[in-house]
Amino acid sequence: MEAVTELKSAYMEIFEAAAQAGGMLGERRRQAIDSFERLGFPTRRMEAWKHAKLDPLTRQVFPPAAPGGELSPAVVSRFADVAGAVRLVFVDGHFSSRHSDLSAAPAGVRVQSLDAALREDTDLVREQFARVVDVDGHAFAALNTAFSADGAVIDIADNVVMDAPVVVIFASSSQLAGHAAYPRILLRAGQGSEVRLVQQHLGDVDDTHLVAPVTELVLRDNSGVSLQHFQDDGPGAWHLGAISARVPRDARFALHTVSAGSRFARTDVQVDLVEPGADLRMNGLYMVDGKRYADYHTVVRHVTDHSQSQQLFKGILGGRGEAVFDGTIHVARDAQQTDSEQQNSNLLLNPMALAHSNPRLEIYADDVKCAHGSTVGELDEDAMFYLRSRGIGLDDAQALLTFAFANEVLDDMIEPALSGQARQRLLALLPGGASLEALE
Amino acid sequence: MALLEIKNLHAAVEGEEILRGINLSVDRGEVHAVMGPNGSGKSTLSKVLAGHDGYEVTGGQVLYDGKDLLDMEAEDRARLGVFLGFQYPVEIPGVANTYFLKAALNAIRKHRGEDELDAVAFLKRIRERASLVNMDENLLKRAVNEGFSGGEKKRNEIFQMAVLEPQLAILDETDSGLDIDALRIVAQGVNAMRDPDRAFLLITHYQRLLDHIEPDYVHVLVNGRIRQSGGKELAEELERSGYALFEENAA
Numbered sequence: 001m002e003a004v005t006e007l008k009s010a011y012m013e014i015f016e017a018a019a020q021a022g023g024m025l026g027e028r029r030r031q032a033i034d035s036f037e038r039l040g041f042p043t044r045r046m047e048a049w050k051h052a053k054l055d056p057l058t059r060q061v062f063p064p065a066a067p068g069g070e071l072s073p074a075v076v077s078r079f080a081d082v083a084g085a086v087r088l089v090f091v092d093g094h095f096s097s098r099h100s101d102l103s104a105a106p107a108g109v110r111v112q113s114l115d116a117a118l119r120e121d122t123d124l125v126r127e128q129f130a131r132v133v134d135v136d137g138h139a140f141a142a143l144n145t146a147f148s149a150d151g152a153v154i155d156i157a158d159n160v161v162m163d164a165p166v167v168v169i170f171a172s173s174s175q176l177a178g179h180a181a182y183p184r185i186l187l188r189a190g191q192g193s194e195v196r197l198v199q200q201h202l203g204d205v206d207d208t209h210l211v212a213p214v215t216e217l218v219l220r221d222n223s224g225v226s227l228q229h230f231q232d233d234g235p236g237a238w239h240l241g242a243i244s245a246r247v248p249r250d251a252r253f254a255l256h257t258v259s260a261g262s263r264f265a266r267t268d269v270q271v272d273l274v275e276p277g278a279d280l281r282m283n284g285l286y287m288v289d290g291k292r293y294a295d296y297h298t299v300v301r302h303v304t305d306h307s308q309s310q311q312l313f314k315g316i317l318g319g320r321g322e323a324v325f326d327g328t329i330h331v332a333r334d335a336q337q338t339d340s341e342q343q344n345s346n347l348l349l350n351p352m353a354l355a356h357s358n359p360r361l362e363i364y365a366d367d368v369k370c371a372h373g374s375t376v377g378e379l380d381e382d383a384m385f386y387l388r389s390r391g392i393g394l395d396d397a398q399a400l401l402t403f404a405f406a407n408e409v410l411d412d413m414i415e416p417a418l419s420g421q422a423r424q425r426l427l428a429l430l431p432g433g434a435s436l437e438a439l440e
Numbered sequence: 441m442a443l444l445e446i447k448n449l450h451a452a453v454e455g456e457e458i459l460r461g462i463n464l465s466v467d468r469g470e471v472h473a474v475m476g477p478n479g480s481g482k483s484t485l486s487k488v489l490a491g492h493d494g495y496e497v498t499g500g501q502v503l504y505d506g507k508d509l510l511d512m513e514a515e516d517r518a519r520l521g522v523f524l525g526f527q528y529p530v531e532i533p534g535v536a537n538t539y540f541l542k543a544a545l546n547a548i549r550k551h552r553g554e555d556e557l558d559a560v561a562f563l564k565r566i567r568e569r570a571s572l573v574n575m576d577e578n579l580l581k582r583a584v585n586e587g588f589s590g591g592e593k594k595r596n597e598i599f600q601m602a603v604l605e606p607q608l609a610i611l612d613e614t615d616s617g618l619d620i621d622a623l624r625i626v627a628q629g630v631n632a633m634r635d636p637d638r639a640f641l642l643i644t645h646y647q648r649l650l651d652h653i654e655p656d657y658v659h660v661l662v663n664g665r666i667r668q669s670g671g672k673e674l675a676e677e678l679e680r681s682g683y684a685l686f687e688e689n690a691a
Contacts, residue, residue, distance in 0.1 A: 391547040
């Protein structure tokens with residue numbers, strides 16, 4: 001028996017020792033930790049993880065962070081501040097009523113913490129929690145499902161069109177050093193409803209820690225969901241997240257994502273377009289410098305006919321940064337009239353930076369339109385000379401062109417609070433960025 | 441002292457010598473036309489003067505206002521008043537024309553120790569100068585040269601020149617590919633900018649430009665050397681005889 005005990009992972013031991021095993025989600029959490037036991041941490045021998053050097057994450061155990069962490073004023077000042085918005089703030093994965101404001105929720109919109117939803121036994125959690133994300137195939141989604149102490153649960157009734165977005169902020173305190181946070185969002189958009197959701201990750205913790213969020217989005221027919229995802233954790237963060245959405249008939253899902261902070265960041269996006277008229281738009285921008293690693297893995301599945309997807313991911317790589325874009329588009333045999341486009345462009349600011357770009361098309365239908373493209377390049381020399389011949393210095397010219405490269409993605413971010421912060425992050429990355437800021 | 445003094449300038453591209461000893465002196469207030477057939481080195485001369493990295497100066501000297509021009513970075517030349525109107529203006533998606541001009545103008549003013557123009561003064565200036573070349577205000581808001589027609593791109597060059605007010609304007613085949621209406625507009629912009637303190641170096645393949653901008657001097661550039669210099673009547677002679685005459689002389 002002792003040998004068997006030894007085979008248990010430290011995470012299973014933590015799970016078994018915690019009280020979370022019971023309750024409404026007890027069985028699902030149990031299945032999730034079993035999945036993790038089966039999967040283990042990904043290794044570089046797996047195709048989808050071959051560039052991910054996870055050693056610092058796997059040679060140490062990160063227990064879930066306790067509640068009660070205090071945010072630094074610098075972190076609080078970076079909250080996405082949107083007038084009239086419902087705001088939920090989580091510190092190290094735990095709901096913080098002090099920083100949150102749920103009073104602005106309009107009629108037909110139910111916003112609560114997962115903890116509160118569990119106590120009320122809401123049907124949304126019972127029916128959908130861990131039903132959209134692939135718990136059995138993603139070790140970090142499995143860990144999150146097993147351990148997520150809290151999260152945001154958002155339920156929007158049919159035909160409710162929200163004016164202001166719902167803002168969900170996952171912030172880190174110094175208590176997260178050496179620990180793990182498991183942020184979670186579950187959103188359901190009723191038929192004909194429209195909602196903008198902001199998911200912001202931020203922190204300033206230097207010591208190694210794990211942030212493993214899961215976002216599950218359930219769209220009903222003809223609904224529209226726009227998720228603005230801003231990943232800007234502290235320098236010590238290992239961010240391994242999953243965003244999963246199921247898009248039915250005539251529903252529209254737009255994802256705008258920016259990856260800027262943390263030591264290591266990977267987000268797996270999975271979108272299933274399951275009925276005719278389903279529409280997906282994805283815009284992503286990732287910035288790496290120093291030794292930062294950023295990674296987007298997207299899987300878009302066109303399951304039936306007449307669905308559309310459009311993806312544009314851009315990377316800006318400086319220092320010895322490394323980035324991966326890996327985008328799978330799967331078009332099932334019955335998915336005729338699929339219209340799908342995927343573009344990934346990378347800008348290398350330093351020859352030591354490394355960009356990997358892997359478009360993968362799996363097309364089993366014969367009457368479809370699928371276009372994809374991928375580029376890795378440096379700044380255009382002719383454009384550099386043109387700017388310099390007008391008196392603009394080398395650094396400023398580089399900053400201006402880099403900014404222009406990224407702007408196409410940032411322009412599409414609807415929430416000014418976030419796109420403004422993303423622009424600042426971008427400018428900070430660039431030599432000459434400060435003088436560019438003065439031009440704004 | 442002349443504003444621009446080119447002495448025995450040699451330059452090469454990828455090891456091939458293109459300029460083989462250019463001598464040229466341009467003073468303030470003067471308009472010089474450099475004419476020559478394709479491949480004679482006209483564009484190389486303009487790029488070398490503007491500071492393009494892709495051209496290697498293999499000999500000679502260029503003094504600008506008494507300073508060693510070849511020793512300066514492209515942006516420093518521009519800040520001292522050298523302007524190159526591009527033969528093929530570059531499209532820069534994502535950078536609005538006005539934004540770009542503001543960055544350029546501020547860099548130049550800063551270098552001169554002047555304050556940056558405030559938003560109102562800047563807008564007034566660009567509107568005024570845009571009207572010089574009949575430039576639609578919508579083009580100002582668009583990305584630099586993106587989707588512009590050939591004529592619009594050339595007009596944009598003259599417009600930028602009018603905003604930046606250089607001391608020495610080098611216009612590289614600004615007339616090529618323009619229909620007569622566009623050519624007139626471009627010429628009108630240049631003529632409006634003529635000034636006792638400003639010099640122009642018009643680099644052109646076609647004599648037609650000189651019907652609209654009257655030069656003080658005309659130089660014939662063939663095979664990397666200036667074969668002949670003279671007044672505007674030289675352009676007329678060229679129109680009659682073509683470049684072949686000068687090529688034979690060289691042989």
